[in-house]
Amino acid sequence: MSKKLVLIDGNSIIYRAFFALPLLNNDKGVYTNAVYGFTTMLLRILEEEKPTHLLVAFDAGKTTFRHSTYKEYKGGRQKTPPELSEQFPVLKELLDAFSIKHYQLDQYEADDIIGTLSRQGDKEDWKVTVISGDKDLLQLASEHVTVNVTKKGISDMEKYTPDYMVEKMEITPDQIIDLKALMGDSSDNIPGVPGVGLKTATKLLKQYKTLDEVYNHLDEVSGKKLKENLTNHKADAFMSKELATIERDSPIEISVDDISYDGYEQSKVSAVFKDLGFQSLLSRVTDEDAEEPAAIENMKDLSFTIAEEISENMFTGDEALVVEMIGENYHQAVIDGFGIVNEKGAYFIPADIALYSDVFKKWAEDENKTKSVFDAKKTMVALLRNDIHIKGITFDMFLASYLLNPAENNHDIPAISKRMGKNDVLFDEEVYGKGAKIRVPEQAKLADHIARKTASLFALKDQMEGQLKENEQYELLKELEMPLALILGEMEHLGVQVDISRLEEMGVDLKERLDTLEKEVYDLAGESFNLNSPKQLGPILFEKLKLPVIKKTKTGYSTAADVLEQLQHEHEIIPKLLLYRQLGKLHSTYIEGLLKVVRQDTNKIHTRFNQALTQTGRLSSIEPNLQNIPIRLEEGRKIRQAFIPAEKDWIMFAADYSQIELRVLAHIANDEKLLAAFKNDQDIHTQTAMDVFHVERDEVTSNMRRQAKAVNFGIVYGISDYGLSQNLGITRKEAKRFIERYFESYPGVKTYMEEIVQEAKHKGFVTTLMNRRRYLPEITSRNFNVRSFAERTAMNTPIQGSAADIIKKAMIDLYWKLKDEKLQARILLQVHDELILEAPKEEIDKLKEIVPEMMENTVELNVPLKVDYAYGGSWFDAK
Template sequence: MSKKLVLIDGNSIIYRAFFALPLLNNDKGVYTNAVYGFTTMLLKILEDEKPTHMLVAFDAGKTTFRHKTYKEYKGGRQKTPPELSEQFPILKELLDVFHISHYELDQYEADDIIGTLSKKGNEEDWDVTVISGDKDLLQLVSDNVTVNLTKKGISDVESFTPTFMMEKMEVTPDQIIDLKALMGDNSDNIPGVPGVGQKTATKLVKQYKTLEEVYNHIDEISGKKLKENLTNHQEEAFMSKELVTINRDSPIDVTVNDIVYDGYEQNKVSAMFKDLGFQSLLNRLTGEADEVTEQAVELTAIDYTVVDELTPDSFTGEEAIVVEMLSDNYHQAPVEGIGIVNDKQAYFVPTEIAAQSKVFKEWAEDPAKKKYVFDAKKTLVALLNLDMEIKGITFDMLLASYLLNPAENHHDIPAIGHRMGNQSILFDEEVYGKGAKLKVPEQEKLADHVVRKTNLLFAIKADMEKQLKQNEQYELFRELEMPLAIILGEMEHTGVLVDVKRLENMGIELKQRLHDIENKVYELAGETFNLNSPKQLGPILFEKLGLPVIKKTKTGYSTAADVLEQLRDEHEIIPKLLLYRQLGKLQSTYVEGLLKVVDKDSHKIHTRFNQALTQTGRLSSIDPNLQNIPIRLEEGRKIRQAFVPIKEDWIMFAADYSQIELRVLAHIAKDEKLIDAFQHNTDIHTQTAMEVFHAGKDEITANMRRHAKAVNFGIVYGISDFGLSQSLGITRKEAKQFIERYLDSYPGVRKYMDEIVQDAKHKGYVTTLMNRRRYLPEITSRNFNKRRFAERTAMNTPIQGSAADIIKKAMIDLHERLIDEKLTARMLLQVHDELILEAPKDEVEKLKNIVPAVMENTVELDVPLKVEYEYGKSWFDAK
C-alpha cells in the first residue's frame, strides 16, 4: 500500500479560518469560529486525500532561531486577538479526538517542522501533500510533494506541483527562496530589496536563476535605480534569503513513521462536535461508530420485585423514584416503567400498573411523602401525562449534579454514579442501544436497569447533599433550582397556544413576498435564474453586473452572506438578495418549523426548558427554541402574533428586565458613577458616552451613544479590543483606547475585573450573588490562551449568572404571588430577561401592579431593578 502523508500548517489555517468566518460562540460562551472553519477543511482533507500518515504543525512561540539573524523578524504583526488565541487549545483537543498527531518545537516554526517531515516523506518516495496559506512553503514542492495553498478564505485551494509553478509563477520551487529574498515579505517583516516587486524579482530570477548569480552579474543589470537598490541592500537581500529558507533538517523528535493516521471513532468526534455546537458537521462524519457492547464485568445481582399491585405498606414515606423514558422529548415519549426504592425494599412498577393504581396516585400526590427523583421537571410532566401530579419532591439528583459539576455534559444517573465511584450500573446506551438501534429490552433487563438507577439515586443522595452544603450551595439548590423545576414543569405541560391558521397565513404571505422579491431580482438582473444556486448567482453578480469579486471558492464565486454584506451599497440587487435569504429562513425554520411541533389536538407548543445546561445558570429552550425567533426583522417579530392566550377574552402579558446585567455589574463592582446613574434613572449609554468622549449631554450624537452601548454590554461579556473593533467597524487601536477610557471613567469596574481574576486564581472558581459556582481550572494555566479565556470567564460569569439567578427567583416569587392573590394568570415562557404570562382581561390591572413589583423587589441591590411591561391579544402585542 502506498503511503500518503498530509502535513497541515496549523497556525496558517486557523488564522485564515478565524478571519474568514464571523465570530461564533457556543452555548458556553466559548469562541469557536476558527475551530469550526478548520474542522470543515479538515473533514474535506480526510475525504479527498485519504492520508495514511498525518500531522498538524504549530508555531511554538514568538521567538525563533531566525530572530538571532534579524530581531525585527515578524515585528510588524498585530497581537493575536484573544478570541482566536483561546481557540488553539480547543483545536488541539479536537485533533486528539480525531487521533491526528500535532507537534510544535521550541525556537522553530511550523514551516520548519513541515519542511523536515516532507523531506523525509519525499526521500521515502511517499505521496506528500502540504496544506497552508503561506507561499513560503512552495519551496518544498517536488515530484512527490504537492503544496495546496488556500486562496481567499479556506474552502478554495490551489494545488502547486513543479509544472504548475512554472506555468503560473515562471519559477522553480527552489527559486521561491530567491524570489522572496528580493521581494521581501511585509507580513513577516522581511526587508528584501526596496523597489523590487514580484514582477521585477521574477524577471531577475528567470534570467540569473539564483540570488547569488544576480549579484555576480550586477554590472549587467539595466536600470540605474534598480542597480543602486540592489547594490545598497545586498546585505538585506542575503539576510532575507536566510530568513525565508525553511530548515528541512530541524531537530524534531518525531518521524514520518510515528504519525500514522488510522481514522477516527465517530462516537467520540460526534460527542465533541455536540459539545462545541457543530450540529451542521455531524452528518459529515464517516468514521465507524463503536458498536454497543455488553459490559464485560458482570454486575452484582440486585434484589427487587416486579409488582402487579401496590399497597400503602409498599411505601415508607421516604422513597427514591425513577420514571424511565427513552426519549428526551418527555412530553410525547411513553413511560417504560417506574423504579421505587426505600430503605426496606426495591420495586419495578410496570407503567400500566402505576397508571391504574389508586395507591400509587395517592402516594405520588401526597406532599408529606418525601420523594427523591432524577429530573423533577421531567418526572412531573411524565406523571401529569398519566393524570397525576407528583408532590413532596425533596431531592433532585440532576440539579444537584449540575450545581456541583456545571462544566459536565453528562448528568444521567449512571454517569453521576461512575463519577462518584459507584460502578455497579451500566450506561443507558449499553442497555438500550442508541440511534437507529435504540429499543426497549425485555422486561427483566429493563426492570433490573431501572431499579439499579433508582437504588443508586437513593444511595448517594446524602453524599450529594453533603457536598452542596460544603459548597454553601444547598440553599441555591433547595430554595431556587428545585422550586423552579416544578414551575418550569407546569409551564411546559401547560404549553402555549398557537393560532395555527395565522401561522399558515404568515407562511402564505412570506411565500408571496419571496415571490415578489424573486421577480424584482430577475428584473434587476435582466434574466431569470435560481436565486438559491451560487453557481447561477455568481456569474450574474460578478460578470454580468460587474460587481467587485470579494471571494472565490473551488466551484466559482462566493455569494456567502458576509460577501453580500460587503457589497450591500454596490447595487440595489444585493439588499433584495439578503432580504430574500432572511425571509426564506423565517419561512423554513420558524413558520414551517413551528407548524411541525404544534400538537395536532390542542394546537399548543410544549417547549422544553433546559435547566441543567449552561454554566452561567441561564435557561435555554428546545423543540422549539423560542429564544431564537429573530425579532430584528419586522417579519420575524410578527411570528410572535401566532402565540395567543388560551381563551378569547384573555391577554398575553410580557414583563422584561431593563439592562439587568449592567445593573448587576454596578452592584457587584460597587462603582459609584454607575450606581449613581442607575439610582437617578440616567440613560446609562448617554452617561458612558459623556464619560469616554469627555462631552456634554447635548454634544452626544446617536453614533457616540451606539459606541458607548457596545462597550457597556461588551464589558459584561469580557469583550476585547478585537471584538469591539469588529462590532463597531473601527480599528483595534481605537477600540483599545475606547475600552481604556471606559475603565478610567468607571474605576470600580476596573478594580472588580482585576480582583475577580485574582480571587478566581486563589479559589479556582467564581460565584454568583446566590452562590452558583463556575470552576475555572485553567485560570492558572501556563498556556496563555487557556488562561486568557478563564480570566474573561471569571469576569463575566458573576454578572451573567447573577442576572440568571435573579430572573429565576423572580419566577418563583411571582408564581407564589399569583397563588396568594388567587389569580388565574399563569406563566407560560421565559425568554432571556423576559417573562410571558397569559391571563383573563379582568386581571390586567392587578398584573400591572403585581408583576413589576415582584420582579423589581425579588432581590435587594445597590441599584434599583427596572421592569417594563406590555400586554395585548398576542405575544407580539405584548412587546
C-alpha cells in the same frame, strides 16, 4: 470473512475538524481541537464500518507532480494556521496508538494514494469506503466503492454510490472529472472554463456525456457566450481535466494487504487520550468485554422486585423514584416503567400497573411522602400527562449534578455514578441501543436497568448533598433550581396557544416576499442561479460583479453572513441577499418549524426549557426554541402575533427587566458613578455617551448613544477593542480609546474586572450572587487566545449568571404570589429577561401591581431593579 477497506483523507478531515471546533488545548498548552474532532469521527468509523483494512492518507507537501502541468495549481490558498500545523504530528501519534497505518508519498496527494488503494480493493471485490471532506474523490465511486463526504463540519456524512450520484447530481462518477474540467475548482485553483458553473456543466454532460464529446459537438451548443468561452478556453478545460484526475496507479510502496487492521490496545489509546485531555472519550475506548462481567456481577448483587400490584406497604415515606422514558422529547415519549428504592428494598413497577393504581397516585401526590428524583421537571411533565401531580420532591440528582459540574454535558445517572467512582450502572445505549436501533428490551433486563439506576440515585443522594453544602450551593439547589423545575414543568405541560391560521397567512406573505426578492436578485445578477448555493453565488458576486474578495474557503469564495455584511455598501444586491436569507430562515425555522410542533388536538406548542445546559445558569428552550425568534426584523416580531391566550376574553401580559445586566454590574463593581446613574433613574447609555465623548446631555446625538450602548453591553461581555471595532464599524484604535475612556469614567468597573480575573486564577472558578459556580481551568493557559477567552468569561459570568438567577427567583416569587392572591393568571414563557403570562382581562389591574412588585423586589441590590410591562391580545401586542 469478507474484506472491508476504509481509506481516510487525513488532510481533508483534520482541516474540517479544525474549523468546525473552537480552539482547544490540553494542560501542556498543546492545541487539540482538530485531533479531538478527527478522533470522534474515527471512533464512529471503527464502530460503524468495522474495517478489516484501514489507512489514513496524508499529503506529502505543497508541491506535487501536477505543478509541472500548472504552476498555479492550488495557488492562492491561505497558509495553514500554525495552530493546525502543530496538530499533524499529534494526530499521527494518536493513529500509532490506535495501530492504524498512515502513509504519504512525495510529489503525490492523499487523493492519489486513496485512488490507487481503492482500485486495488475494488479489483479484489472488497467493500471499500472512502472518507473525505472533498467531493473530488467522488470520481472513485463504483459498485464496490462508496465515498462518504462530511457535511456540517464532521458530525454528519453523505454516502455517495454511483446510483445516488445519478439521482442527486445527475452525473456518474466518471463524469466528475469532466465536470471539474468545465467548471473548474477555485479551492484548488483549477481554471476550468469561465462562465461555466455547476448547472451549465451538468447540463452539457447530461447531453454529451464527456468533455471530448462536448467539443466534438461544439457547434450544437446553444448560447453565443458559452460557445465562445468553450472555444477560447479549450486548452484550459483539458488541462483542468488532467489536474482534477486522481492518479489511480501512483507508485506507492504499500498494497491493501499491508494495511490490515486488527483493532487497538485499550491501554495505549487511553494513555494518549489522558495525555491529550480527552477525558470525555475515555469511556468509548474501554474494553467492554473486560468490564462486562463485573457490571453483570454487580447487577446480580442488586435484589429487586418486579411489582405485579402496588400496596401501601411498599412505601416508607422517603423514596428514590425514577420515571423511565426512552427518547429525548419526554412530551411525546411513553413511560416504560418506574423504579422505586427505599430502606425496605428496590422495586420495578411496570407503567400500566403504576398509572392505574390509586395507591401510587395517592403516594405521588402526598407532599409529606418525600421523594428523591432524577430530573424533577421531566418527572413532573410525565406524570401530569397521566393526571398525577407529583408533590414532595426534596432532591433532584440531575440538577445537583449540573450545579456541581456545570461544564459537563452528560448528567444522566450512569455518567454521574461514574464521576462519583461507581461503575455499576450501564449507560442507556448499552441497554436500549442508539439511533435507529433503539429498542425497549424484555422486561427482566428493563427492570434490572431501571432498578439499578434508582438504587444509584438512592445511594448517592447524601454524598451529592454534602458536596453542595461544602460548595455553599445547597440553598441554590433547594431554594432556586428545584422549585423552578416544578414551575417549568407546569409551564411546559400547559403550553402556549397558537393561532394556526395567522401563522399560515404569515407563511404565504413571507413566501411572496421571498419570491419577489429572488427575482430582484436575479435582475441585479443578470442571470438566475441557486441563491442558497455558495458555490453558485460566489462566482456571481466575485467574478461577474467584481466585488472585493473578503475570504476564501477550501471550496471557493466565502459568502457567509459576516462577509456579506462587509460588502453591503458595495452593491445593491448584497442587502437583498442578506434580507433573503433572514426571511428564508424565518419561513423555514419559525413558520414551517412552528407549524410542525403544534399539537393537533389543542393547537398548543409545548416548548421544553433546558435548565441544566448553560454554564451561566440561563434557561434556553428547544423544540421549538421560542427564545430565538429574531425580533430585530419586523417580520420576526410579527411571528409573536400567532401566540395568543388559551381562553376567551383573556390577554397576554409581558414584563421584562430593563438593563438588568448593567444594574448587576453596577452592584457587583460598586462603582459610584454607575450606581448614581441608576439610582437617579438616568438613561445609562446617554450618561456613558456624555462620559466617553466629554459632552453635555443635550449634545449627545443618537449615534453617540448607539456607540455608548455598544460599549456598555460590550463591557459586560468583556469585549476587546477588536470586537468593539467590528460592532461599530470603527478602527481598533478608536475602539481602544472608547474602552479606555469608559474605564476612566467608571474606575470601579475596571477594578472589578481586574480583581475577578485574579480571583478566578486563584480559585479556579467564579461565582454569581447566589453562589452558582463556573470553573475556568483555561485561565492559566499558556495560549493567549484560550487564556483571554477564559478571562473574559471570568468577567461576564458573575454578571450574566446573577441576572439569570434573579429572573429565576422572580419566577418563583411571582408564581406563589399568583397562587396566594387566588388569581387565574399563569406564567407561560420565560424569554431571557422577559416573563410572558396569560390572564383574564379583569385581572389586568392586579397584574400591573403584582408583577413589577415581585420582579423588582425579588433580590436586594445597591441599585433599583426596573421592570417594564405591556399587555394585549397576543404576545406581539404585549410589547
